[in-house]
Amino acid sequence: MTGATKKSNRRLVLWLTGFVAAMFGFGFAMVPLYSLVCNVVGINKAGGSRVLEKQLTRLGVDEERTVRVEFDATLNAALDWDVKPRTAHLDVHPGKPYDVYYSARNNTDHEVVAQAIPGITPWQATEYFNKIACFCFNQQKLAPGESADLKLRFVLSPELPPKYSTVTLSYTFMDTNRNKLKHAASAR
């Protein structure tokens, strides 16, 4: 191999290695980019939008229209709680705020911090589901054996397309101590 070839080999290898490093970085850049793109394009607001009470009056209340909202709760593996919506479903007027409660009870003998992750079906209705107050905004802590009523205050936007007559709001409750997850799975 001549010296010139060796030199151009080294240069190309450096370029390609730099490219590999850049692509590795790109993988990690996807993390913030992903949320950014989702927000800009308006997709993946998985749990509905957060609004303030005073922003509500702008569109008024649509008394003519009734939409059924169904409530649901699921437990992720490793969380030993009882969680149930106190209201299974509610017929609501878009534009009017409503309060509903979820009852939760910690069945374990230790303190558990959980996080509720919302999901809305059909997902196209997600952007019209506005929450004023929600237990899912914060982590929820329950002492051993403690029960609590978790509050949700929401309003459906009057701009919800008419084809949606039923909207389901489902929460998955997860233990924030994720190490338990692997034990839960292997204990099956």
Add this chain to the structure above:
Amino acid sequence: MSTEAIHDDHHDHKPSGIGRWLFSTNHKDIGTMYLIFALVMLFLGGASAMMLRAELWEPGLQIVDPDTYNNLLTNHALIMVFGAVMPAAAGMANWMLPMMIGAPDMALPRLNNLSFWLLPFAALMLILSFVVPHFGGGVPINTGWTLYPPLSLQAGIGMDFGIFTLHILGISSIMASINIVTTIVNMRAPGMTWFKLPLFAWAWLLTGLLLIMIMPVLAGGVTMLLFDRHFGTSFFDAAGGGDPVLFQHLFWFFGHPEVYVLLLPSIGILGMVVPTFSRKPLFAYKPLVYSMFFLTALGMVVWAHHQYTVGMSKEVTTYFMIGTILISIPVGYMLFSFIFTMWRGSMTFETPMLFAVAIVLMFSFAGVTGIMLAVVPADLQYHDTYFVVAHFHYALIPGALFGIYAGVFYWLPKWTGHMYDERLGKIFFWWTTIAFNLTFFVQHFVGLAGMPRRISDYSPVFTDFNQISSIGAFAFGASHFLFVWIIIKAVRGGKRAGDKPWDGAQVGNAGLEWALPSPPPFHSFTTPPVVK
């Protein structure tokens, strides 16, 4: 003894003993090791598939429990993709590229040694991932090769072994790719201009570039998975504000171009085999090269067609649908280019050509089902059914594996200096092709009827077709013992091949390997040949 023979002896001096292989920097020896490794992995991956098909012989659970079934399924995919097809293609590249382009060896021989010797350790790691769950290591890797969270966050220690396997394999194939790209760019013989390059070299140049682009992203993705599992981050864990769908994007950003990584080397082999046995230069060589560029570029930006069901908006899925359908243009172009090379050629059907013709036919079939799957409303029905399984096995077995078989039969006389047994080669071709079709054709029907993939049990209505599929699979697996026997036979002896075993190999942009004796000397082209 003539002086020339003595000179040859000296010239062909090889290191002896195990050191020849352990410390090898010779592209031919490393190529041989890659190919043998790939063959061993092919049998390991095949054995996993045989167990899956045995479990699916009838409904209910007979042989393995569902978690083990899913672990075998994961192993089958990981071993076949990363252990069999990619190392086999890399082995061909090692053996052939320097000889084709008139280089003395690969550009970075020591790196070459390292990228091979990482592989056995990666394989060992993957085998450990399968073993540890049986010694209290928790739930095995039951996610499939896609390793989607949240399931992959819940698996036991086997998953960590799996993640490290991917890290090592990724490093190995990135290094091999850098080496190959550098070799093709810098080490060509004088006069071997870009558009005199054999198609196999073009195909590997693009494959190498693809790997350099996508492998680091996969490495990043699985690293995040590792951090989520052990270091309290929440990249993909919804409980901490992460998003599991992000992993799918990272995975498929790697995973879709990976399909072309598997496919392109075989397209390159077809580009050598089809002109040889049609005795005509490749039809429209230049546009074919351009269409490979187009395929590579397009392949990078269509990944989310694997995730139509995650709830993307109509606009986003429409983009991915159109992009995916567009891919049929360069791929169709390649296939037509091969067909027009055959057109009015004086064709003969030796084993490599039989495989080449079969690939054009069966890969087109995968192309058609691919377009069906690209269409969003249709895909919502087909998603995660056996229709998808049938589709990608029709793409990857002809598109990747049969291409490699064609290459093995095509270059075996060059490698060993002996002709392989043509009669046995033809028997192997018909046996393996019929068995393959028997296995996977019926899976289209059970898929359309709604049989879900990655589940160890199924509804009794699918029993008949699954038994046909299993019979086909066992025959397909068994045919590979014949394959090994043909190779062993050719290595041990047989008709002398001569420098140019195929009389048509000189047409068009042929490689320079035919200018060398068979088998080629240990060190070839120490002074670069001049290409006119």
